[in-house]
Amino acid sequence: MASDVELAAMRQAITLSSLGLGTTSPNPPVGCVILDRHGVTIGEGYHRRKGEAHAEVNALSAAGPAVQGGTAVVTLEPCNHIGVTPACRQELIDAGIARVVISVLDPTSRGDGGAAVLTAHGIDVETNVLPDETLNVLGPWLAATRRRRPYLIWAYALDKQNSQLVNEQLAVDLRSRTDLVLNDKTLEEGVPGGHAPEHFTLPHDLSADLRSWLSACYATGSRTIVAVGADHSGALHENLDCVDEIVIAVKKAAPTGVIAAATADLTTAGFELADISPGRTCVRVRLRRPNASP
Incomplete structure (x- = not known):
């Protein structure tokens, strides 16, 4: 179960994700917050537009080496494929993240999905955290993708x-x-x-x-x-x-x-x-x- 600190971080990630509205398409607007092993926010990021770094990468870059053993709180499941940019799930694995808190699973995820790959690498994964709040930003993109x-x-x-x-x-x-x-x-x-x-x-x-x-x-x-x-x-x-x-x-x-x-x-x-x-x-x-x- 997500802690109060993680819930607060998720709401901050949702707010960050809204900064990408109107520019990320065809990619989704996503926000990410990195907590260190003590639950202190050390990095934040959002995805601005396709072709540029994803939210997780921007947040990891802001966090620096203190990310080891920390938690990534992200509004959408980290992507599991290599496209214009690297796969975000691999970036989290390589950075030494110990836990990933996800709000909404990605319906476009390929293969086993980013959450499954993270779990397979021994990372603790929590999903379905504040999804109704995340849909205030992500909902239109998800609806468009589905239809x-x-x-x-x-x-x-x-x-x-x-x-x-x-x-x-x-x-x-x-x-x-x-x-x-x-x-x-x-x-x-x-x-x-x-x-x-x-x-x-x-x-x-x-x-x-x-x-x-x-x-x-x-x-x-x-x-x-x-x-x-x-x-x-x-x-x-x-x-x-x-x-x-x-x-x-x-x-x-x-x-x-x-x-x-x-x-x-x-x-x-x-x-x-x-x-x-x-x-x-x-x-x-x-x-x-x-x-x-x-």
Whole structure:
């Protein structure tokens, strides 16, 4: 069972992993914290983008020689294959780590899996630590990987008056957590220049049907997309099962019952209320499918 110190380290690793949102795709956003043999944090790291060091390697580098006999706390199972970078499970073994605490197992892990290899090398491995909290960051990537299409967020202003200004603010606020932003018919990277260009490109054909377009986005490296504006309502309402999350901005002066009316059809379609965020002039209502994150 994970100790209180390890649970605190895992929450720090989850926070670190969020720093990679919008730039790691097609890789997952992962965070790692290294504890020495006395439970003191000596290294932290996260994965920034494909082709660069993974979270475990960055944390080990920060920890230095004090890592011997220590514990690695990581949000996703260390990778078990050699790709653009070395296998993380081997880096942990070579560093002399004695224990690895993992939140979520990697569905893309090859062979026996990183956790199994670590155990085979005599390392104590704990899995399934705070997985629900980790999914706040990792969930969209896992959902996209499982379905072979990006996690799709639809955000729009309910009131047509001043909708352009509200939609622009929604795009600004949401883009840093996504790979692509679709505004009307324009498509751009969520974090401009954030991805490794050799592993991520923009799909070209915006005229394709939604399902084909999403497949093309996945193939070119995208794992999360935000479509901004009510102009997308036609295509998205016809393919609502492709939408994982909806963010609706409702002005505070809206008549009573407007939010309920706006969300009635969506709840019938299987969406659940995730949270409500009051702002200065608008209330943002976020709905999500209960199966959007595995």
